[in-house]
Amino acid sequence: MTDYGHDLLFGTFVTPAAQTPQHVLELAVTADRAGxxxxxxxxxxxxSTFLDTWTLLTYVAARTERVHVSGNVLSLPLRPPAVLARSAASLDVLTGGRLELGIGAGAFWDGIARMGGRRLTPAQAVVALREAITIIREVWDVEAGGAVSFEGRYYRLDGARRGxxxxxxIPIWVGxxxxxxxxxxxxxxxxxxxxxxYLPNGVDSLPELNARIDDAAQAAGREPAAVRRLVNFMKGRFSPSSHGLxxxxxxxxxxxxxxxxxxxxISAFILGGDDRTMTERYAAEVAPAVRELVAGERSRSGA
Incomplete structure:
Protein backbone atom coordinates (compact mmCIF):
# COMPACT_ATOMS: atom_id res chain seq x y z
CA MET A 1 0.00 0.00 0.00
CA THR A 2 1.42 3.38 -1.04
CA ASP A 3 -0.23 6.66 -0.17
CA TYR A 4 2.07 9.62 -0.63
CA GLY A 5 -0.35 11.86 1.27
CA HIS A 6 -0.95 14.57 -1.33
CA ASP A 7 -4.18 16.51 -1.44
CA LEU A 8 -6.47 15.19 -4.16
CA LEU A 9 -6.98 16.99 -7.46
CA PHE A 10 -9.69 16.39 -10.06
CA GLY A 11 -9.56 17.71 -13.58
CA THR A 12 -10.38 17.31 -17.25
CA PHE A 13 -8.42 16.57 -20.41
CA VAL A 14 -9.99 18.62 -23.20
CA THR A 15 -9.23 18.07 -26.89
CA PRO A 16 -8.08 21.44 -28.34
CA ALA A 17 -10.13 21.00 -31.52
CA ALA A 18 -9.76 23.94 -33.89
CA GLN A 19 -13.06 23.12 -35.60
CA THR A 20 -15.09 23.64 -32.40
CA PRO A 21 -13.32 26.34 -30.39
CA GLN A 22 -16.47 27.44 -28.58
CA HIS A 23 -17.10 23.91 -27.36
CA VAL A 24 -13.52 23.71 -26.11
CA LEU A 25 -14.01 26.91 -24.14
CA GLU A 26 -17.39 25.75 -22.80
CA LEU A 27 -15.82 22.55 -21.47
CA ALA A 28 -13.15 24.55 -19.65
CA VAL A 29 -15.66 27.01 -18.21
CA THR A 30 -17.86 24.10 -17.12
CA ALA A 31 -14.97 22.56 -15.19
CA ASP A 32 -14.27 25.89 -13.55
CA ARG A 33 -17.89 26.51 -12.52
CA ALA A 34 -18.33 22.91 -11.36
CA GLY A 35 -15.45 23.27 -8.91
CA SER A 48 -3.19 21.50 -37.88
CA THR A 49 -6.62 20.46 -36.58
CA PHE A 50 -5.67 21.54 -33.05
CA LEU A 51 -5.58 24.99 -31.56
CA ASP A 52 -2.16 26.08 -30.33
CA THR A 53 -2.03 24.87 -26.76
CA TRP A 54 -0.22 27.83 -25.22
CA THR A 55 -2.58 30.32 -26.82
CA LEU A 56 -5.50 28.22 -25.61
CA LEU A 57 -4.15 28.01 -22.05
CA THR A 58 -3.86 31.78 -21.95
CA TYR A 59 -7.35 32.36 -23.33
CA VAL A 60 -8.95 29.80 -21.02
CA ALA A 61 -7.14 31.25 -18.02
CA ALA A 62 -8.59 34.67 -18.87
CA ARG A 63 -12.12 33.27 -19.19
CA THR A 64 -12.10 31.29 -15.92
CA GLU A 65 -11.80 32.29 -12.28
CA ARG A 66 -10.36 29.55 -10.09
CA VAL A 67 -9.46 26.44 -12.07
CA HIS A 68 -5.79 25.76 -12.77
CA VAL A 69 -4.60 25.15 -16.34
CA SER A 70 -1.84 22.97 -17.76
CA GLY A 71 -0.49 21.43 -20.92
CA ASN A 72 -0.86 17.67 -20.82
CA VAL A 73 1.94 17.55 -21.76
CA LEU A 74 3.81 20.33 -23.58
CA SER A 75 6.09 19.21 -26.42
CA LEU A 76 9.55 20.30 -25.34
CA PRO A 77 11.25 19.95 -28.75
CA LEU A 78 9.03 22.73 -30.12
CA ARG A 79 9.04 24.95 -27.02
CA PRO A 80 12.52 26.27 -26.06
CA PRO A 81 12.91 25.91 -22.27
CA ALA A 82 14.03 29.44 -21.44
CA VAL A 83 11.14 30.94 -23.40
CA LEU A 84 8.76 28.37 -21.91
CA ALA A 85 9.94 29.35 -18.42
CA ARG A 86 9.09 33.01 -19.06
CA SER A 87 5.75 32.14 -20.63
CA ALA A 88 4.78 29.92 -17.70
CA ALA A 89 5.85 32.45 -15.08
CA SER A 90 4.05 35.27 -16.90
CA LEU A 91 0.77 33.37 -17.12
CA ASP A 92 1.13 32.30 -13.50
CA VAL A 93 1.55 35.93 -12.44
CA LEU A 94 -1.38 37.09 -14.55
CA THR A 95 -3.69 34.39 -13.12
CA GLY A 96 -2.61 34.69 -9.51
CA GLY A 97 -0.96 31.27 -9.47
CA ARG A 98 -3.18 29.08 -11.67
CA LEU A 99 -0.61 27.62 -14.07
CA GLU A 100 0.89 24.13 -13.71
CA LEU A 101 3.59 22.88 -16.07
CA GLY A 102 3.16 19.46 -17.66
CA ILE A 103 6.01 18.69 -20.02
CA GLY A 104 7.18 15.81 -22.19
CA ALA A 105 10.42 14.83 -23.91
CA GLY A 106 8.70 14.62 -27.29
CA ALA A 107 6.79 12.15 -29.42
CA PHE A 108 5.69 11.92 -33.06
CA TRP A 109 9.14 12.92 -34.26
CA ASP A 110 8.16 13.12 -37.92
CA GLY A 111 5.69 15.87 -37.08
CA ILE A 112 8.23 17.63 -34.86
CA ALA A 113 10.82 17.55 -37.63
CA ARG A 114 8.34 18.93 -40.17
CA MET A 115 7.78 21.92 -37.87
CA GLY A 116 11.51 22.60 -37.68
CA GLY A 117 12.16 20.78 -34.42
CA ARG A 118 15.27 18.71 -33.77
CA ARG A 119 14.78 14.96 -34.15
CA LEU A 120 16.20 13.09 -31.16
CA THR A 121 16.57 9.47 -30.18
CA PRO A 122 14.76 8.39 -26.97
CA ALA A 123 18.02 8.51 -25.01
CA GLN A 124 18.86 11.98 -26.34
CA ALA A 125 15.36 13.24 -25.55
CA VAL A 126 15.75 12.23 -21.90
CA VAL A 127 18.99 14.20 -21.61
CA ALA A 128 17.40 17.19 -23.32
CA LEU A 129 14.45 17.12 -20.93
CA ARG A 130 16.71 17.03 -17.89
CA GLU A 131 18.62 20.02 -19.24
CA ALA A 132 15.37 21.87 -19.92
CA ILE A 133 14.05 21.34 -16.39
CA THR A 134 17.30 22.75 -15.01
CA ILE A 135 17.04 25.81 -17.25
CA ILE A 136 13.38 26.45 -16.43
CA ARG A 137 14.03 26.41 -12.71
CA GLU A 138 17.09 28.63 -13.08
CA VAL A 139 15.10 31.23 -15.01
CA TRP A 140 12.42 31.20 -12.30
CA ASP A 141 14.99 31.53 -9.47
CA VAL A 142 15.05 35.30 -9.21
CA GLU A 143 16.47 35.18 -5.67
CA ALA A 144 19.67 33.55 -6.93
CA GLY A 145 20.61 36.82 -8.63
CA GLY A 146 22.86 37.26 -11.61
CA ALA A 147 22.30 35.87 -15.06
CA VAL A 148 21.82 32.27 -16.15
CA SER A 149 24.54 30.56 -18.14
CA PHE A 150 24.17 26.92 -19.10
CA GLU A 151 26.23 24.72 -21.38
CA GLY A 152 24.39 21.51 -22.12
CA ARG A 153 24.40 18.96 -24.87
CA TYR A 154 21.15 20.25 -26.37
CA TYR A 155 20.54 23.66 -24.80
CA ARG A 156 22.78 26.63 -24.12
CA LEU A 157 22.22 29.91 -22.30
CA ASP A 158 24.79 32.68 -22.24
CA GLY A 159 23.91 35.24 -19.59
CA ALA A 160 20.11 35.02 -19.81
CA ARG A 161 18.29 37.23 -17.33
CA ARG A 162 16.21 35.58 -14.64
CA GLY A 163 12.51 36.18 -14.13
CA ILE A 170 4.96 25.92 -10.30
CA PRO A 171 5.30 22.13 -10.23
CA ILE A 172 6.86 20.41 -13.23
CA TRP A 173 4.91 17.28 -14.13
CA VAL A 174 6.51 14.85 -16.57
CA GLY A 175 4.77 12.47 -18.93
CA TYR A 198 -1.04 3.75 -22.28
CA LEU A 199 0.26 1.78 -19.30
CA PRO A 200 1.18 -1.74 -20.46
CA ASN A 201 -0.97 -3.50 -17.88
CA GLY A 202 -3.24 -0.70 -16.73
CA VAL A 203 -3.58 -0.40 -12.97
CA ASP A 204 -1.43 -3.51 -12.51
CA SER A 205 1.53 -1.55 -13.93
CA LEU A 206 1.46 1.02 -11.14
CA PRO A 207 3.45 -0.81 -8.42
CA GLU A 208 6.45 -1.40 -10.69
CA LEU A 209 6.40 2.07 -12.24
CA ASN A 210 5.94 3.77 -8.88
CA ALA A 211 8.86 1.75 -7.52
CA ARG A 212 11.11 2.96 -10.33
CA ILE A 213 10.24 6.56 -9.51
CA ASP A 214 10.68 5.96 -5.77
CA ASP A 215 14.10 4.35 -6.24
CA ALA A 216 15.30 7.20 -8.45
CA ALA A 217 14.04 9.79 -5.96
CA GLN A 218 15.85 8.13 -3.08
CA ALA A 219 19.03 7.78 -5.14
CA ALA A 220 18.86 11.54 -5.75
CA GLY A 221 18.42 12.23 -2.03
CA ARG A 222 14.70 12.98 -2.30
CA GLU A 223 11.66 11.57 -0.61
CA PRO A 224 9.40 9.57 -2.96
CA ALA A 225 6.50 11.72 -1.77
CA ALA A 226 8.17 14.72 -3.40
CA VAL A 227 6.80 13.39 -6.70
CA ARG A 228 3.03 13.72 -7.06
CA ARG A 229 1.39 10.92 -9.07
CA LEU A 230 -1.27 12.04 -11.57
CA VAL A 231 -3.18 9.96 -14.12
CA ASN A 232 -5.21 10.72 -17.25
CA PHE A 233 -8.24 8.57 -18.02
CA MET A 234 -9.27 8.79 -21.66
CA LYS A 235 -12.17 6.38 -21.30
CA GLY A 236 -14.85 6.94 -18.68
CA ARG A 237 -18.56 6.25 -18.73
CA PHE A 238 -21.38 6.51 -16.22
CA SER A 239 -23.55 3.43 -16.62
CA PRO A 240 -26.06 1.57 -14.40
CA SER A 241 -23.85 -1.51 -13.92
CA SER A 242 -20.14 -2.20 -13.67
CA HIS A 243 -18.13 -2.84 -16.84
CA GLY A 244 -14.61 -2.06 -15.63
CA LEU A 245 -12.47 0.86 -14.55
CA ILE A 266 -2.42 8.55 -7.25
CA SER A 267 -3.55 11.97 -6.11
CA ALA A 268 -4.76 13.67 -9.30
CA PHE A 269 -7.40 12.21 -11.60
CA ILE A 270 -7.80 13.84 -15.01
CA LEU A 271 -10.80 12.80 -17.09
CA GLY A 272 -11.03 12.90 -20.90
CA GLY A 273 -14.12 12.59 -23.01
CA ASP A 274 -15.07 16.15 -23.98
CA ASP A 275 -18.54 15.73 -22.51
CA ARG A 276 -20.05 18.61 -20.56
CA THR A 277 -22.59 16.46 -18.68
CA MET A 278 -19.90 13.98 -17.65
CA THR A 279 -17.74 16.85 -16.40
CA GLU A 280 -20.58 18.15 -14.24
CA ARG A 281 -21.39 14.70 -12.83
CA TYR A 282 -17.72 14.01 -12.19
CA ALA A 283 -17.45 17.22 -10.18
CA ALA A 284 -20.74 16.78 -8.30
CA GLU A 285 -21.05 13.04 -7.70
CA VAL A 286 -17.51 11.68 -7.73
CA ALA A 287 -14.88 14.19 -6.62
CA PRO A 288 -16.41 15.16 -3.24
CA ALA A 289 -17.14 11.54 -2.34
CA VAL A 290 -13.59 10.44 -3.19
CA ARG A 291 -12.16 13.22 -1.06
CA GLU A 292 -14.37 12.21 1.84
CA LEU A 293 -13.57 8.51 1.55
CA VAL A 294 -9.81 9.05 1.28
CA ALA A 295 -9.80 11.55 4.16
CA GLY A 296 -11.66 9.06 6.34
CA GLU A 297 -9.27 6.21 5.54
CA ARG A 298 -6.25 8.43 6.12
CA SER A 299 -7.66 9.54 9.45
CA ARG A 300 -8.28 5.95 10.56
CA SER A 301 -4.79 4.89 9.55
CA GLY A 302 -3.14 7.89 11.17
CA ALA A 303 -1.71 9.09 7.85
Missing part, protein backbone atom coordinates in the same frame (compact mmCIF):
# COMPACT_ATOMS: atom_id res chain seq x y z
CA UNK A 36 -12.85 21.02 -10.52
CA UNK A 37 -9.18 21.76 -9.90
CA UNK A 38 -7.61 21.40 -13.33
CA UNK A 39 -8.29 21.88 -17.03
CA UNK A 40 -5.59 20.40 -19.25
CA UNK A 41 -4.91 20.23 -22.99
CA UNK A 42 -2.68 18.02 -25.10
CA UNK A 43 0.06 19.76 -27.07
CA UNK A 44 0.79 18.76 -30.67
CA UNK A 45 1.97 21.91 -32.51
CA UNK A 46 2.37 19.93 -35.73
CA UNK A 47 -1.34 18.97 -35.70
CA UNK A 164 9.76 36.90 -13.86
CA UNK A 165 9.20 35.04 -10.62
CA UNK A 166 6.05 32.84 -10.75
CA UNK A 167 3.19 33.69 -8.42
CA UNK A 168 3.48 30.24 -6.82
CA UNK A 169 5.94 27.35 -6.92
CA UNK A 176 6.82 9.26 -18.66
CA UNK A 177 6.54 5.52 -19.33
CA UNK A 178 9.97 4.03 -20.04
CA UNK A 179 12.65 3.32 -17.40
CA UNK A 180 14.95 6.24 -18.25
CA UNK A 181 12.09 8.74 -18.19
CA UNK A 182 10.75 7.30 -14.94
CA UNK A 183 14.23 7.64 -13.42
CA UNK A 184 14.39 11.27 -14.55
CA UNK A 185 10.95 11.88 -13.03
CA UNK A 186 12.00 10.51 -9.68
CA UNK A 187 15.26 12.43 -9.69
CA UNK A 188 14.16 15.91 -10.73
CA UNK A 189 10.42 16.27 -11.41
CA UNK A 190 7.56 17.32 -9.15
CA UNK A 191 5.01 14.96 -10.66
CA UNK A 192 4.45 11.94 -12.88
CA UNK A 193 1.67 12.33 -15.46
CA UNK A 194 0.92 9.20 -17.55
CA UNK A 195 -2.29 8.11 -19.27
CA UNK A 196 -3.90 4.98 -17.84
CA UNK A 197 -4.72 3.55 -21.26
CA UNK A 246 -14.49 4.10 -14.57
CA UNK A 247 -17.31 2.36 -16.40
CA UNK A 248 -20.24 2.05 -14.03
CA UNK A 249 -22.29 4.05 -11.53
CA UNK A 250 -20.74 6.99 -9.68
CA UNK A 251 -20.39 4.91 -6.51
CA UNK A 252 -18.10 2.53 -8.39
CA UNK A 253 -16.01 5.43 -9.68
CA UNK A 254 -15.64 6.66 -6.10
CA UNK A 255 -14.41 3.30 -4.84
CA UNK A 256 -11.99 2.82 -7.72
CA UNK A 257 -10.45 6.30 -7.50
CA UNK A 258 -10.16 6.08 -3.71
CA UNK A 259 -8.36 2.75 -4.09
CA UNK A 260 -5.95 4.29 -6.61
CA UNK A 261 -5.18 7.03 -4.08
CA UNK A 262 -4.76 4.80 -1.05
CA UNK A 263 -3.14 1.77 -2.69
CA UNK A 264 -1.13 3.30 -5.52
CA UNK A 265 -0.56 6.88 -4.40
Missing amino acids: LDLVTFQDHPYQ PRPAHD AYKPAMLALTGAVADGWLPTME LDGPPSQWVEQLADLALTHG
Whole structure:
Protein backbone atom coordinates (compact mmCIF):
# COMPACT_ATOMS: atom_id res chain seq x y z
CA MET A 1 0.00 0.00 0.00
CA THR A 2 1.42 3.38 -1.04
CA ASP A 3 -0.23 6.66 -0.17
CA TYR A 4 2.07 9.62 -0.63
CA GLY A 5 -0.35 11.86 1.27
CA HIS A 6 -0.95 14.57 -1.33
CA ASP A 7 -4.18 16.51 -1.44
CA LEU A 8 -6.47 15.19 -4.16
CA LEU A 9 -6.98 16.99 -7.46
CA PHE A 10 -9.69 16.39 -10.06
CA GLY A 11 -9.56 17.71 -13.58
CA THR A 12 -10.38 17.31 -17.25
CA PHE A 13 -8.42 16.57 -20.41
CA VAL A 14 -9.99 18.62 -23.20
CA THR A 15 -9.23 18.07 -26.89
CA PRO A 16 -8.08 21.44 -28.34
CA ALA A 17 -10.13 21.00 -31.52
CA ALA A 18 -9.76 23.94 -33.89
CA GLN A 19 -13.06 23.12 -35.60
CA THR A 20 -15.09 23.64 -32.40
CA PRO A 21 -13.32 26.34 -30.39
CA GLN A 22 -16.47 27.44 -28.58
CA HIS A 23 -17.10 23.91 -27.36
CA VAL A 24 -13.52 23.71 -26.11
CA LEU A 25 -14.01 26.91 -24.14
CA GLU A 26 -17.39 25.75 -22.80
CA LEU A 27 -15.82 22.55 -21.47
CA ALA A 28 -13.15 24.55 -19.65
CA VAL A 29 -15.66 27.01 -18.21
CA THR A 30 -17.86 24.10 -17.12
CA ALA A 31 -14.97 22.56 -15.19
CA ASP A 32 -14.27 25.89 -13.55
CA ARG A 33 -17.89 26.51 -12.52
CA ALA A 34 -18.33 22.91 -11.36
CA GLY A 35 -15.45 23.27 -8.91
CA LEU A 36 -12.85 21.02 -10.52
CA ASP A 37 -9.18 21.76 -9.90
CA LEU A 38 -7.61 21.40 -13.33
CA VAL A 39 -8.29 21.88 -17.03
CA THR A 40 -5.59 20.40 -19.25
CA PHE A 41 -4.91 20.23 -22.99
CA GLN A 42 -2.68 18.02 -25.10
CA ASP A 43 0.06 19.76 -27.07
CA HIS A 44 0.79 18.76 -30.67
CA PRO A 45 1.97 21.91 -32.51
CA TYR A 46 2.37 19.93 -35.73
CA GLN A 47 -1.34 18.97 -35.70
CA SER A 48 -3.19 21.50 -37.88
CA THR A 49 -6.62 20.46 -36.58
CA PHE A 50 -5.67 21.54 -33.05
CA LEU A 51 -5.58 24.99 -31.56
CA ASP A 52 -2.16 26.08 -30.33
CA THR A 53 -2.03 24.87 -26.76
CA TRP A 54 -0.22 27.83 -25.22
CA THR A 55 -2.58 30.32 -26.82
CA LEU A 56 -5.50 28.22 -25.61
CA LEU A 57 -4.15 28.01 -22.05
CA THR A 58 -3.86 31.78 -21.95
CA TYR A 59 -7.35 32.36 -23.33
CA VAL A 60 -8.95 29.80 -21.02
CA ALA A 61 -7.14 31.25 -18.02
CA ALA A 62 -8.59 34.67 -18.87
CA ARG A 63 -12.12 33.27 -19.19
CA THR A 64 -12.10 31.29 -15.92
CA GLU A 65 -11.80 32.29 -12.28
CA ARG A 66 -10.36 29.55 -10.09
CA VAL A 67 -9.46 26.44 -12.07
CA HIS A 68 -5.79 25.76 -12.77
CA VAL A 69 -4.60 25.15 -16.34
CA SER A 70 -1.84 22.97 -17.76
CA GLY A 71 -0.49 21.43 -20.92
CA ASN A 72 -0.86 17.67 -20.82
CA VAL A 73 1.94 17.55 -21.76
CA LEU A 74 3.81 20.33 -23.58
CA SER A 75 6.09 19.21 -26.42
CA LEU A 76 9.55 20.30 -25.34
CA PRO A 77 11.25 19.95 -28.75
CA LEU A 78 9.03 22.73 -30.12
CA ARG A 79 9.04 24.95 -27.02
CA PRO A 80 12.52 26.27 -26.06
CA PRO A 81 12.91 25.91 -22.27
CA ALA A 82 14.03 29.44 -21.44
CA VAL A 83 11.14 30.94 -23.40
CA LEU A 84 8.76 28.37 -21.91
CA ALA A 85 9.94 29.35 -18.42
CA ARG A 86 9.09 33.01 -19.06
CA SER A 87 5.75 32.14 -20.63
CA ALA A 88 4.78 29.92 -17.70
CA ALA A 89 5.85 32.45 -15.08
CA SER A 90 4.05 35.27 -16.90
CA LEU A 91 0.77 33.37 -17.12
CA ASP A 92 1.13 32.30 -13.50
CA VAL A 93 1.55 35.93 -12.44
CA LEU A 94 -1.38 37.09 -14.55
CA THR A 95 -3.69 34.39 -13.12
CA GLY A 96 -2.61 34.69 -9.51
CA GLY A 97 -0.96 31.27 -9.47
CA ARG A 98 -3.18 29.08 -11.67
CA LEU A 99 -0.61 27.62 -14.07
CA GLU A 100 0.89 24.13 -13.71
CA LEU A 101 3.59 22.88 -16.07
CA GLY A 102 3.16 19.46 -17.66
CA ILE A 103 6.01 18.69 -20.02
CA GLY A 104 7.18 15.81 -22.19
CA ALA A 105 10.42 14.83 -23.91
CA GLY A 106 8.70 14.62 -27.29
CA ALA A 107 6.79 12.15 -29.42
CA PHE A 108 5.69 11.92 -33.06
CA TRP A 109 9.14 12.92 -34.26
CA ASP A 110 8.16 13.12 -37.92
CA GLY A 111 5.69 15.87 -37.08
CA ILE A 112 8.23 17.63 -34.86
CA ALA A 113 10.82 17.55 -37.63
CA ARG A 114 8.34 18.93 -40.17
CA MET A 115 7.78 21.92 -37.87
CA GLY A 116 11.51 22.60 -37.68
CA GLY A 117 12.16 20.78 -34.42
CA ARG A 118 15.27 18.71 -33.77
CA ARG A 119 14.78 14.96 -34.15
CA LEU A 120 16.20 13.09 -31.16
CA THR A 121 16.57 9.47 -30.18
CA PRO A 122 14.76 8.39 -26.97
CA ALA A 123 18.02 8.51 -25.01
CA GLN A 124 18.86 11.98 -26.34
CA ALA A 125 15.36 13.24 -25.55
CA VAL A 126 15.75 12.23 -21.90
CA VAL A 127 18.99 14.20 -21.61
CA ALA A 128 17.40 17.19 -23.32
CA LEU A 129 14.45 17.12 -20.93
CA ARG A 130 16.71 17.03 -17.89
CA GLU A 131 18.62 20.02 -19.24
CA ALA A 132 15.37 21.87 -19.92
CA ILE A 133 14.05 21.34 -16.39
CA THR A 134 17.30 22.75 -15.01
CA ILE A 135 17.04 25.81 -17.25
CA ILE A 136 13.38 26.45 -16.43
CA ARG A 137 14.03 26.41 -12.71
CA GLU A 138 17.09 28.63 -13.08
CA VAL A 139 15.10 31.23 -15.01
CA TRP A 140 12.42 31.20 -12.30
CA ASP A 141 14.99 31.53 -9.47
CA VAL A 142 15.05 35.30 -9.21
CA GLU A 143 16.47 35.18 -5.67
CA ALA A 144 19.67 33.55 -6.93
CA GLY A 145 20.61 36.82 -8.63
CA GLY A 146 22.86 37.26 -11.61
CA ALA A 147 22.30 35.87 -15.06
CA VAL A 148 21.82 32.27 -16.15
CA SER A 149 24.54 30.56 -18.14
CA PHE A 150 24.17 26.92 -19.10
CA GLU A 151 26.23 24.72 -21.38
CA GLY A 152 24.39 21.51 -22.12
CA ARG A 153 24.40 18.96 -24.87
CA TYR A 154 21.15 20.25 -26.37
CA TYR A 155 20.54 23.66 -24.80
CA ARG A 156 22.78 26.63 -24.12
CA LEU A 157 22.22 29.91 -22.30
CA ASP A 158 24.79 32.68 -22.24
CA GLY A 159 23.91 35.24 -19.59
CA ALA A 160 20.11 35.02 -19.81
CA ARG A 161 18.29 37.23 -17.33
CA ARG A 162 16.21 35.58 -14.64
CA GLY A 163 12.51 36.18 -14.13
CA PRO A 164 9.76 36.90 -13.86
CA ARG A 165 9.20 35.04 -10.62
CA PRO A 166 6.05 32.84 -10.75
CA ALA A 167 3.19 33.69 -8.42
CA HIS A 168 3.48 30.24 -6.82
CA ASP A 169 5.94 27.35 -6.92
CA ILE A 170 4.96 25.92 -10.30
CA PRO A 171 5.30 22.13 -10.23
CA ILE A 172 6.86 20.41 -13.23
CA TRP A 173 4.91 17.28 -14.13
CA VAL A 174 6.51 14.85 -16.57
CA GLY A 175 4.77 12.47 -18.93
CA ALA A 176 6.82 9.26 -18.66
CA TYR A 177 6.54 5.52 -19.33
CA LYS A 178 9.97 4.03 -20.04
CA PRO A 179 12.65 3.32 -17.40
CA ALA A 180 14.95 6.24 -18.25
CA MET A 181 12.09 8.74 -18.19
CA LEU A 182 10.75 7.30 -14.94
CA ALA A 183 14.23 7.64 -13.42
CA LEU A 184 14.39 11.27 -14.55
CA THR A 185 10.95 11.88 -13.03
CA GLY A 186 12.00 10.51 -9.68
CA ALA A 187 15.26 12.43 -9.69
CA VAL A 188 14.16 15.91 -10.73
CA ALA A 189 10.42 16.27 -11.41
CA ASP A 190 7.56 17.32 -9.15
CA GLY A 191 5.01 14.96 -10.66
CA TRP A 192 4.45 11.94 -12.88
CA LEU A 193 1.67 12.33 -15.46
CA PRO A 194 0.92 9.20 -17.55
CA THR A 195 -2.29 8.11 -19.27
CA MET A 196 -3.90 4.98 -17.84
CA GLU A 197 -4.72 3.55 -21.26
CA TYR A 198 -1.04 3.75 -22.28
CA LEU A 199 0.26 1.78 -19.30
CA PRO A 200 1.18 -1.74 -20.46
CA ASN A 201 -0.97 -3.50 -17.88
CA GLY A 202 -3.24 -0.70 -16.73
CA VAL A 203 -3.58 -0.40 -12.97
CA ASP A 204 -1.43 -3.51 -12.51
CA SER A 205 1.53 -1.55 -13.93
CA LEU A 206 1.46 1.02 -11.14
CA PRO A 207 3.45 -0.81 -8.42
CA GLU A 208 6.45 -1.40 -10.69
CA LEU A 209 6.40 2.07 -12.24
CA ASN A 210 5.94 3.77 -8.88
CA ALA A 211 8.86 1.75 -7.52
CA ARG A 212 11.11 2.96 -10.33
CA ILE A 213 10.24 6.56 -9.51
CA ASP A 214 10.68 5.96 -5.77
CA ASP A 215 14.10 4.35 -6.24
CA ALA A 216 15.30 7.20 -8.45
CA ALA A 217 14.04 9.79 -5.96
CA GLN A 218 15.85 8.13 -3.08
CA ALA A 219 19.03 7.78 -5.14
CA ALA A 220 18.86 11.54 -5.75
CA GLY A 221 18.42 12.23 -2.03
CA ARG A 222 14.70 12.98 -2.30
CA GLU A 223 11.66 11.57 -0.61
CA PRO A 224 9.40 9.57 -2.96
CA ALA A 225 6.50 11.72 -1.77
CA ALA A 226 8.17 14.72 -3.40
CA VAL A 227 6.80 13.39 -6.70
CA ARG A 228 3.03 13.72 -7.06
CA ARG A 229 1.39 10.92 -9.07
CA LEU A 230 -1.27 12.04 -11.57
CA VAL A 231 -3.18 9.96 -14.12
CA ASN A 232 -5.21 10.72 -17.25
CA PHE A 233 -8.24 8.57 -18.02
CA MET A 234 -9.27 8.79 -21.66
CA LYS A 235 -12.17 6.38 -21.30
CA GLY A 236 -14.85 6.94 -18.68
CA ARG A 237 -18.56 6.25 -18.73
CA PHE A 238 -21.38 6.51 -16.22
CA SER A 239 -23.55 3.43 -16.62
CA PRO A 240 -26.06 1.57 -14.40
CA SER A 241 -23.85 -1.51 -13.92
CA SER A 242 -20.14 -2.20 -13.67
CA HIS A 243 -18.13 -2.84 -16.84
CA GLY A 244 -14.61 -2.06 -15.63
CA LEU A 245 -12.47 0.86 -14.55
CA LEU A 246 -14.49 4.10 -14.57
CA ASP A 247 -17.31 2.36 -16.40
CA GLY A 248 -20.24 2.05 -14.03
CA PRO A 249 -22.29 4.05 -11.53
CA PRO A 250 -20.74 6.99 -9.68
CA SER A 251 -20.39 4.91 -6.51
CA GLN A 252 -18.10 2.53 -8.39
CA TRP A 253 -16.01 5.43 -9.68
CA VAL A 254 -15.64 6.66 -6.10
CA GLU A 255 -14.41 3.30 -4.84
CA GLN A 256 -11.99 2.82 -7.72
CA LEU A 257 -10.45 6.30 -7.50
CA ALA A 258 -10.16 6.08 -3.71
CA ASP A 259 -8.36 2.75 -4.09
CA LEU A 260 -5.95 4.29 -6.61
CA ALA A 261 -5.18 7.03 -4.08
CA LEU A 262 -4.76 4.80 -1.05
CA THR A 263 -3.14 1.77 -2.69
CA HIS A 264 -1.13 3.30 -5.52
CA GLY A 265 -0.56 6.88 -4.40
CA ILE A 266 -2.42 8.55 -7.25
CA SER A 267 -3.55 11.97 -6.11
CA ALA A 268 -4.76 13.67 -9.30
CA PHE A 269 -7.40 12.21 -11.60
CA ILE A 270 -7.80 13.84 -15.01
CA LEU A 271 -10.80 12.80 -17.09
CA GLY A 272 -11.03 12.90 -20.90
CA GLY A 273 -14.12 12.59 -23.01
CA ASP A 274 -15.07 16.15 -23.98
CA ASP A 275 -18.54 15.73 -22.51
CA ARG A 276 -20.05 18.61 -20.56
CA THR A 277 -22.59 16.46 -18.68
CA MET A 278 -19.90 13.98 -17.65
CA THR A 279 -17.74 16.85 -16.40
CA GLU A 280 -20.58 18.15 -14.24
CA ARG A 281 -21.39 14.70 -12.83
CA TYR A 282 -17.72 14.01 -12.19
CA ALA A 283 -17.45 17.22 -10.18
CA ALA A 284 -20.74 16.78 -8.30
CA GLU A 285 -21.05 13.04 -7.70
CA VAL A 286 -17.51 11.68 -7.73
CA ALA A 287 -14.88 14.19 -6.62
CA PRO A 288 -16.41 15.16 -3.24
CA ALA A 289 -17.14 11.54 -2.34
CA VAL A 290 -13.59 10.44 -3.19
CA ARG A 291 -12.16 13.22 -1.06
CA GLU A 292 -14.37 12.21 1.84
CA LEU A 293 -13.57 8.51 1.55
CA VAL A 294 -9.81 9.05 1.28
CA ALA A 295 -9.80 11.55 4.16
CA GLY A 296 -11.66 9.06 6.34
CA GLU A 297 -9.27 6.21 5.54
CA ARG A 298 -6.25 8.43 6.12
CA SER A 299 -7.66 9.54 9.45
CA ARG A 300 -8.28 5.95 10.56
CA SER A 301 -4.79 4.89 9.55
CA GLY A 302 -3.14 7.89 11.17
CA ALA A 303 -1.71 9.09 7.85
